Amino acid sequence: MKKTLLNISLLAAIHILATSCSDFLDKTPTEYSSVGxxxxxxxxxxGVSGVYNSLYIDMGYLCPFNVYMEHYTGMAMERAENNTIGAGGALNPDNSAxxxxxxxxxxxxxxxxxVIAGSAPYLDKLSGASKQYLAEAKVLRAFAYYNLISTYGDVPFFSEPVTVDQxxxxRTSKVTVLDFILSQMDEAAADLPWxxxxxxxxxxxxxxxxxARAALLGGSLNYGGKSKSYFATAAAAAKMVIGQRSLAVDFDDLFTKTGQTKxxxxxxxxxxxxxxxxxVKKFHVIGFGQVSRNYxxxxxHPSALLADTYECIDGKRIDESPLYDPKNPGANRDPRFKSTLWMHGDTVQxxxxGxxxxxxxxxLDVFNPTTMFYNFGTSTWESKINADINSGAAWTSFANAGVGYMWRKFSDEANESISSTTCNVPLMRYAEVLLTYAEAKIELNELDNTVYEAINMVRNRSGMPNVSADRIGNQDKMRQLVRRERxxxxxxxxxxxxxxxxxxxxxxENDSPSxxxxxxxTKDAxxxxxSGGYADAxxxxxxxxxxxxxxxxNDIANYDAYKSKLKVRDANRFWNEKFNLYPIPTVERDRNPNLTQNEGY
Structure with a gap:
C-alpha cells in the first residue's frame, strides 16, 4: 500500500490553526489521516471544521488575505514605495507572500x-448532515484551487491525499483544474441548503x-479557447442565486460589527x-493598519485612481459631471465614496x-501640524497635535506614505478597539453575484433587462441612478459600467x-507614479x-x-496635465506582463524539480 504523504510545505504549516465564533469552527481535528x-x-x-480554520490566511499583521491582496493592485498601495508584489521589484519567487x-x-x-477521501468507504452508512459537511469541504477545496489558478496559472492538482509517487x-493545466471546480460545485450544491x-x-x-466567479475567470482569459462557454456558465450559475438571496438595505452595515448583526x-x-x-476572542487588525497616525x-493606503473612479451623484464620471469640484472632491459623489474612503476635512471616529x-x-488634516479633536468630557472641540503631520511616525501617514486618502471600510468602529476588531470579513457577497451575472451577459453581448436590473439593484442600494439611457444596448459602455461598479x-x-x-x-493601472x-x-513659520492645497485647486x-x-x-485616470501640483509617490513604479501570474515559489521548485516556472521569472 502506498504511504500517504502531505507536501512538506503543508506539513510545516499544518499546525497553524485558528478559532472562530461559531461552535462548528471551534473544533479542530487532531488527526488528518484518512484511515478509519x-x-x-x-x-x-x-474534520471539515479544520478546513474552515485554514481559511484564516493572514498575509501579514493579522490582516486577512483578501484585504491585503487588494494592495497588490493599482487601486491601493503599501506604505513602502515601489515595494508592492503587485507591481515593482518585490514580486519574485523568493517573496514570502x-x-x-x-x-x-x-x-x-x-x-x-x-476528509473527502477518508469518508469515501463509509458513504453508504453515513447519515444526518454528513453529506452536507462533505459538500462544504468540496466548496472550500474548490475555493482554494480557484485562488491558485487565478494567481499561478497551471498548478499541481490533487483530489485525494498526496502519495509518494505524486x-x-x-503542474496540471489550469483548464483542467477550472473544469474540476465547475463540476464539483454542481455536485456540492445538490447537498447544500440555500x-x-x-x-x-x-x-x-x-x-x-x-x-460563477471561476467561470468568469475562464471566460475573461479564454481558457482552452472556451471563452463563450465559460461566460455562459458564469451567467447561468449566477442566475441560480439571483432571487434566492438579497442585498442589505444599508451598504455601511456590511462592514461594521453592529451592522452585521442585522x-x-x-x-x-x-x-x-x-x-x-x-x-476565545478571534479578531483582526485591518483598521489599525490603515487609519490615521492619530490613533x-x-x-x-487607497490610491487616487480608486477615489477618482467614483461617479458623481448624477451618475456621471467626474470628468463628465458638472457637479465635480476639485476644491471639494468628496462632495456630490457616489455615497460609496464616503463609505469606503476618508480624506482631508472628514471627521473620523x-x-x-474598546x-x-x-x-x-x-x-483629518493632510497639511497642518495641528487639527481639531473632540473632547468627550467637555463636549467641546480643541486643537491638538496632528500626528499625521507632526510626529516621529508621520512619514507613514495618509499624507506622506499615502496620497491623501484612508480606508474607512473595515475601520469605522467607534465601540471596539481599532487594534482588535471583530467584524466579519466578506469573501463573497450577493452584490458580487449580481455584477458577475451582468458582466458575463455583457461579454456574451446579451444585453437584456435582466442585465440592467442586476446592475440597478447594486447602484440603487447606495442611492445611485439607474443605468443611463445612452448605455442601453451598447456593449462597450455596459462593459465600462460593470467594471466601474465592481x-x-x-x-x-x-x-x-x-x-x-x-x-x-x-x-x-501601474505604469505611472501614484x-x-x-x-x-507655501507654509508659514x-x-x-x-497657499496651495484644495483651497487653491x-x-x-x-x-x-x-x-x-x-x-x-477602465476608468484609469491620468494626471500629467497638472501632476506638478500633486502629491506623488512610487516614482519608479512599473509593470511587466509576467506580473499577470505570480512566480512558482523557489522553495517549491527546490522540493519538486518537475515544477516549471512561469514565463519571465
Whole structure:
C-alpha cells in the first residue's frame, strides 16, 4: 500500500490553526489521516471544521488575505514605495507572500482531501448532515484551487491525499483544474441548503457563486479557447442565486460589527470569515493598519485612481459631471465614496481601547501640524497635535506614505478597539453575484433587462441612478459600467486582485507614479498652509480618463496635465506582463524539480 504523504510545505504549516465564533469552527481535528477516522457525522464535522480554520490566511499583521491582496493592485498601495508584489521589484519567487499564498491554499486542499477521501468507504452508512459537511469541504477545496489558478496559472492538482509517487508531479493545466471546480460545485450544491443554518458555513448560494466567479475567470482569459462557454456558465450559475438571496438595505452595515448583526446583512453575506469577541476572542487588525497616525499605525493606503473612479451623484464620471469640484472632491459623489474612503476635512471616529476612555473623534488634516479633536468630557472641540503631520511616525501617514486618502471600510468602529476588531470579513457577497451575472451577459453581448436590473439593484442600494439611457444596448459602455461598479462596490474585498488580471489592465493601472492631493505651495513659520492645497485647486484640475481607449474603458485616470501640483509617490513604479501570474515559489521548485516556472521569472 502506498504511504500517504502531505507536501512538506503543508506539513510545516499544518499546525497553524485558528478559532472562530461559531461552535462548528471551534473544533479542530487532531488527526488528518484518512484511515478509519471519518466514519461518523461527528468525525466529518470535526474534520471539515479544520478546513474552515485554514481559511484564516493572514498575509501579514493579522490582516486577512483578501484585504491585503487588494494592495497588490493599482487601486491601493503599501506604505513602502515601489515595494508592492503587485507591481515593482518585490514580486519574485523568493517573496514570502508568494510562498505563503501557495502553501496556505494547499493546506486547505490537503485538509479537504483528507476528509473527502477518508469518508469515501463509509458513504453508504453515513447519515444526518454528513453529506452536507462533505459538500462544504468540496466548496472550500474548490475555493482554494480557484485562488491558485487565478494567481499561478497551471498548478499541481490533487483530489485525494498526496502519495509518494505524486510528490514529483508536474503542474496540471489550469483548464483542467477550472473544469474540476465547475463540476464539483454542481455536485456540492445538490447537498447544500440555500442558506446555511450556521452562519459562516458555505451553502448552495456560495457553491453557485463560486462556480460563477471561476467561470468568469475562464471566460475573461479564454481558457482552452472556451471563452463563450465559460461566460455562459458564469451567467447561468449566477442566475441560480439571483432571487434566492438579497442585498442589505444599508451598504455601511456590511462592514461594521453592529451592522452585521442585522438579518438583511446576513442575507447578503454569502461567505465570510467569522470573528468574535466571545469566549476565545478571534479578531483582526485591518483598521489599525490603515487609519490615521492619530490613533493607529497606517500601513496601507487607497490610491487616487480608486477615489477618482467614483461617479458623481448624477451618475456621471467626474470628468463628465458638472457637479465635480476639485476644491471639494468628496462632495456630490457616489455615497460609496464616503463609505469606503476618508480624506482631508472628514471627521473620523474611532476607539483605541474598546471603552469610553478610548474614544477618539477628530478632523483629518493632510497639511497642518495641528487639527481639531473632540473632547468627550467637555463636549467641546480643541486643537491638538496632528500626528499625521507632526510626529516621529508621520512619514507613514495618509499624507506622506499615502496620497491623501484612508480606508474607512473595515475601520469605522467607534465601540471596539481599532487594534482588535471583530467584524466579519466578506469573501463573497450577493452584490458580487449580481455584477458577475451582468458582466458575463455583457461579454456574451446579451444585453437584456435582466442585465440592467442586476446592475440597478447594486447602484440603487447606495442611492445611485439607474443605468443611463445612452448605455442601453451598447456593449462597450455596459462593459465600462460593470467594471466601474465592481471597483466601487467590492474594493478591499480581494476581487480586484483578480479582476485587474482578468481585464488585462495591470499595465495601465501601474505604469505611472501614484498621484494624490494638491500639495501645499507655501507654509508659514509655524508650518500652517498659506497657499496651495484644495483651497487653491483650479477648475482644470480634473483627471484625464481618455489618454487611450483602454484608459477610458477602465476608468484609469491620468494626471500629467497638472501632476506638478500633486502629491506623488512610487516614482519608479512599473509593470511587466509576467506580473499577470505570480512566480512558482523557489522553495517549491527546490522540493519538486518537475515544477516549471512561469514565463519571465
Amino acid at each position: 477516522f471519518y466514519q461518523s457525522e461527528a468525525a466529518i464535522q470535526t 508568494v510562498q505563503t499564498w501557495w502553501t496556505r491554499n494547499y493546506v486547505i486542499i490537503a485538509r479537504a482531501n483528507s 510528490y514529483k508531479d508536474e 442558506i446555511a443554518q450556521d452562519r459562516g458555513r458555505v451553502d448552495k448560494a456560495v457553491a453557485y457563486g463560486l462556480k 438579518a438583511d446583512v446576513r442575507n447578503e453575506m454569502l461567505f465570510e470569515l467569522m470573528y468574535s469577541d466571545q469566549g 493607529g499605525q497606517t500601513g496601507r 474611532g476607539n483605541t481601547k 471603552t469610553d476612555a478610548g474614544r477618539v473623534k477628530f478632523v 471597483k466601487v462596490e467590492l474594493m478591499l474585498e480581494g476581487l480586484h486582485f483578480v479582476d485587474m488580471r482578468r481585464w488585462k489592465i495591470g499595465d495601465i 498621484y494624490g492631493y494638491p500639495v501645499a505651495l 509655524q508650518g500652517y498652509i498659506t 483650479t477648475p482644470d484640475m480634473v483627471p484625464n480618463f481618455k489618454k487611450t481607449p483602454r484608459h477610458d474603458l
